[in-house]
Amino acid sequence: MKSPILSISRLQVVVEGKKVISDLDLEVAVGQVVAITGANGSGKSSLAQAIMGDERYRVADPPDGEASSSKVTFEGKDLLAMSIDERAKAGIFVAWQNPITIPGVSVFSLSKSSFEARGYKIDKLTEFKTRLEEIARDVGLSKEHITRGVNEGFSGGEKKRLELLQLLLIKPKLAILDEIDSGLDGDGLKIVGKLVAQMKLKGTAFILITHNKKLLEEISVDKIFEMKYGKLSTRS
Amino acid sequence: MNKIIKKYNRPGKWEVVVPFEKIGEERSWVGIIDGRQVGEYDLRVVAEHRVKQTKGRITVKAVVGKGATVKIFGRIVIAKEAQESDSFLQLRVLMLDKTAKAIATPELMIAANNVQASHGASIGQIDSVQLLYLMSRGLSKNKAIDIVIDGFLMIQ
Amino acid sequence: MANFQLDHKTKTDKYSYKAKKGLSRKLVGEISRQKKEPEWMLTTRLQALDQYLKMPIPAWGADLSQLNFDDLYYYLKPIEKPYQTWGDVPPAIREVFEATGVPQAERAMLAGVGSQFDSEVIYHSLQKTLAKQGIVFLSMDEGLKQHEEIVREYFGKIVPYGDNKLAALNSAVWSGGSFVYIPRGVEVKLPLQAYFRINSEKAGQFERTLIIAEEGSSVTYVEGCSAPAYSSASLHAAVVEVIVKERARVRYTTVQNWYKSVYNLVTKRAIVEKDASMEWVDCNLGSKVTMKYPSCVLRGERAHGSMLSIAVAASGQHQDSGAKMIHLAPQTTSEIVSKSISKGGGRSSYRGQVLISPQATGARSRVVCDALILDPESRSDTYPDNRILSGDATLEHEAYVSKINEEQMLYLRSRGLSVSEAASLIIRGFLEPIIQELPMEYAVELNRLVKMEMVGSVG
Numbered sequence: 001m002k003s004p005i006l007s008i009s010r011l012q013v014v015v016e017g018k019k020v021i022s023d024l025d026l027e028v029a030v031g032q033v034v035a036i037t038g039a040n041g042s043g044k045s046s047l048a049q050a051i052m053g054d055e056r057y058r059v060a061d062p063p064d065g066e067a068s069s070s071k072v073t074f075e076g077k078d079l080l081a082m083s084i085d086e087r088a089k090a091g092i093f094v095a096w097q098n099p100i101t102i103p104g105v106s107v108f109s110l111s112k113s114s115f116e117a118r119g120y121k122i123d124k125l126t127e128f129k130t131r132l133e134e135i136a137r138d139v140g141l142s143k144e145h146i147t148r149g150v151n152e153g154f155s156g157g158e159k160k161r162l163e164l165l166q167l168l169l170i171k172p173k174l175a176i177l178d179e180i181d182s183g184l185d186g187d188g189l190k191i192v193g194k195l196v197a198q199m200k201l202k203g204t205a206f207i208l209i210t211h212n213k214k215l216l217e218e219i220s221v222d223k224i225f226e227m228k229y230g231k232l233s234t235r236s
Numbered sequence: 237m238n239k240i241i242k243k244y245n246r247p248g249k250w251e252v253v254v255p256f257e258k259i260g261e262e263r264s265w266v267g268i269i270d271g272r273q274v275g276e277y278d279l280r281v282v283a284e285h286r287v288k289q290t291k292g293r294i295t296v297k298a299v300v301g302k303g304a305t306v307k308i309f310g311r312i313v314i315a316k317e318a319q320e321s322d323s324f325l326q327l328r329v330l331m332l333d334k335t336a337k338a339i340a341t342p343e344l345m346i347a348a349n350n351v352q353a354s355h356g357a358s359i360g361q362i363d364s365v366q367l368l369y370l371m372s373r374g375l376s377k378n379k380a381i382d383i384v385i386d387g388f389l390m391i392q
Numbered sequence: 393m394a395n396f397q398l399d400h401k402t403k404t405d406k407y408s409y410k411a412k413k414g415l416s417r418k419l420v421g422e423i424s425r426q427k428k429e430p431e432w433m434l435t436t437r438l439q440a441l442d443q444y445l446k447m448p449i450p451a452w453g454a455d456l457s458q459l460n461f462d463d464l465y466y467y468l469k470p471i472e473k474p475y476q477t478w479g480d481v482p483p484a485i486r487e488v489f490e491a492t493g494v495p496q497a498e499r500a501m502l503a504g505v506g507s508q509f510d511s512e513v514i515y516h517s518l519q520k521t522l523a524k525q526g527i528v529f530l531s532m533d534e535g536l537k538q539h540e541e542i543v544r545e546y547f548g549k550i551v552p553y554g555d556n557k558l559a560a561l562n563s564a565v566w567s568g569g570s571f572v573y574i575p576r577g578v579e580v581k582l583p584l585q586a587y588f589r590i591n592s593e594k595a596g597q598f599e600r601t602l603i604i605a606e607e608g609s610s611v612t613y614v615e616g617c618s619a620p621a622y623s624s625a626s627l628h629a630a631v632v633e634v635i636v637k638e639r640a641r642v643r644y645t646t647v648q649n650w651y652k653s654v655y656n657l658v659t660k661r662a663i664v665e666k667d668a669s670m671e672w673v674d675c676n677l678g679s680k681v682t683m684k685y686p687s688c689v690l691r692g693e694r695a696h697g698s699m700l701s702i703a704v705a706a707s708g709q710h711q712d713s714g715a716k717m718i719h720l721a722p723q724t725t726s727e728i729v730s731k732s733i734s735k736g737g738g739r740s741s742y743r744g745q746v747l748i749s750p751q752a753t754g755a756r757s758r759v760v761c762d763a764l765i766l767d768p769e770s771r772s773d774t775y776p777d778n779r780i781l782s783g784d785a786t787l788e789h790e791a792y793v794s795k796i797n798e799e800q801m802l803y804l805r806s807r808g809l810s811v812s813e814a815a816s817l818i819i820r821g822f823l824e825p826i827i828q829e830l831p832m833e834y835a836v837e838l839n840r841l842v843k844m845e846m847v848g849s850v851g
Binding site: 300316319329331332333334335336337338339340341342343344345346347348349350351352353354355356357358359360361 | 750753763765766767768770771772773774775776777778779780781782783784785786787788789790791792793794795
């Protein structure tokens with residue numbers, strides 16, 4: 001395998017006292033597209049949250065008392081030692097399952113801050129704005145959406161499209177799309193398919209979390225895993 | 237959730253304290269004022285959150301008729317120790333006549349930050365669209381008004 | 393764009409007249425004499441002084457016990473008379489204002505500018521084109537001299553000296569402030585602007601502003617207030633009277649960043665006639681104590697009053713502010729939007745009143761108060777009083793107090809923003825509905841000041 005960008009070994013995650021991921025191993029290579037399917041409650045989204053760095057998802061050590069412990073590395077570096085924003089800066093992007101509304105903070109403002117957090121420089125704001133408008137068109141949003149507050153008055157589909165806009169803008173090394181299909185119509189799914197294919201060529205690795213077979217038809221996936229009771233297994 | 241409903245059908249003056257003294261306690265209190273008699277109805281209700289993780293829902297609903305005055309003072313107090321508490325106070329008043337008067341004072345005194353406290357007060361008249369709908373179903377205007385008021389005051 | 397700042401750094405020591413500390417009939421007489429005022433104004437001042445001495449300090453509101461009224465300078469005159477050109481103003485004083493970007497701002501954007509330094513307006517100008525339209529924008533002192541009849545007609549009629557103790561004090565020792573008169577039908581396109589600076593330690597600033605908008609006219613007035621960092625208390629007790637005649641529109645915007653030793657006790661009131669509208673936009677960042685409740689008396693049918701306010705209370709600060717909307721006529725409307733932030737042990741209180749009288753049939757009012765408390769040491773209170781005495785009126789009131797939304801923080805952090813960057817953005821978003829109503833350079837400056845305040849407060 002090409003060198004892994006993400007390497008997870010023996011991951012245990014506990015949320016509010018309940019174990020949601022147990023003894024999970026996963027390797028994702030640079031530019032690889034991996035899908036994780038599974039029923040609701042299987043722990044798929046918890047995996048996304050844990051990789052993202054949500055502090056409510058506590059990484060615990062394996063219970064069997066062995067010397068080994070939960071280990072997650074990103075480009076060889078210890079991911080568990082990084083805070084949420086450090087992980088984002090390092091190149092991880094999570095498209096949220098339920099993106100939150102942030103009144104008064106414009107999409108433009110959010111985009112600019114996220115872009116600069118990644119280390120990219122903006123020379124001319126007007127050029128950045130034009131680029132943003134282009135990307136908005138590509139994902140099926142309008143210029144008007146850019147001036148609105150983040151997700152303020154957005155439909156479910158528009159919220160997902162805003163996640164896609166950010167994905168295209170930030171160009172992460174690893175993108176985790178958590179149920180990106182929910183809320184999107186056939187047209188939207190096609191956009192996701194195109195986007196993943198484009199970005200994969202440029203080196204972005206993907207973890208697609210979904211239980212929608214239609215999505216897997218639009219995207220060419222390198223490996224499919226199934227998640228059950230917090231454990232991963234390869235799908236046949 | 238522990239729920240208490242109190243009804244007030246005659247002019248008068250009342251004071252209610254809804255205390256939250258056990259960690260994790262959840263309480264709901266509903267006060268219903270039927271102010272269709274002439275006179276003054278004066279209700280004071282205070283929710284006191286003294287300890288952590290308490291949850292309160294206080295609702296006061298009143299109809300105010302001809303020559304009636306309804307005064308509602310509703311206060312939410314969240315002490316410094318009452319972190320992670322969640323409290324909501326709602327005052328809803330229906331004015332039935334030009335001469336009806338309402339005084340609503342919903343106060344918040346919040347000394348902890350990891351909390352959610354909110355209040356809403358709305359004072360208005362019966363929704364004319366509701367009346368139109370009921371009348372289009374054959375009810376007289378007065379009957380329609382009575383039904384809307386009964387529904388508002390939760391009279392079965 | 394102008395580089396505009398309301399800072400606490402620069403100060404100077406040169407005065408042309410500095411009265412002894414403390415208040416007396418003699419001092420009031422001296423103030424009137426130095427200003428060469430007509431007899432009736434001196435009489436009013438003395439009557440107000442008597443009233444002031446009789447009245448008690450209000451028992452409600454913020455704590456004023458540490459303010460020693462005897463230990464203040466009630467009159468400080470920095471120069472002999474106001475200048476028309478910036479270059480003529482003495483360098484020591486000019487420097488202090490240059491730090492705030494005053495002259496550049498004028499060139500860039502504003503119709504007219506007045507700058508007040510302690511007790512006196514030192515610089516005033518008005519674009520020639522506006523002067524030709526009959527628009528008057530002068531210091532209050534000059535207004536009294538040049539338009540005595542108009543001043544006499546309205547002075548003290550909107551805020552009588554018996555209204556409250558601080559109004560009585562102001563009526564006795566007022567100095568400086570703005571006089572604005574907009575003739576019938578004239579719409580002033582660019583904002584008129586005033587800067588107020590308390591320069592001396594233990595100074596009292598008592599500016600008096602009177603704005604008259606004749607029928608069908610419109611004007612925006614913007615004021616910025618700041619004072620340098622001193623440890624002992626100063627007092628800012630201003631009175632603002634506005635009369636908005638039929639179909640006229642006035643917007644009065646204040647951005648206040650007094651240093652944390654200033655007691656900011658202000659009475660602002662507008663009378664709004666038929667089909668007219670008054671908008672108060674009030675930003676309170678500084679001062680040790682602010683007690684300020686801009687009010688609108690909606691006297692004519694379909695009059696409209698609104699108040700948008702921001703209050704930030706940090707360590708050692710108590711912002712006790714709000715609004716009063718008094719509906720006296722049918723179909724009047726009012727709206728209050730108040731956003732406050734408490735941090736580092738600060739205390740923010742909203743105190744508002746909506747009164748809908750029995751004659752105000754069909755009146756409508758809406759009040760929204762949102763408060764953020766950033767840490768366990770701070771507090772937030774809401775004391776709204778809603779008196780609906782007409783069965784035909786409607787009122788909607790909502791208030792919400794909480795800390796910064798965790799999910800929003802998580803989302804922004806997952807986009808690479810640090811905890812403080814994320815909090816900063818969310819707080820800006822929280823204040824956005826009001827910031828967007830400020831003139832550009834004020835919005836920029838407010839954003840800068842808020843950002844500075846927020847450093848280190850979330851995390």
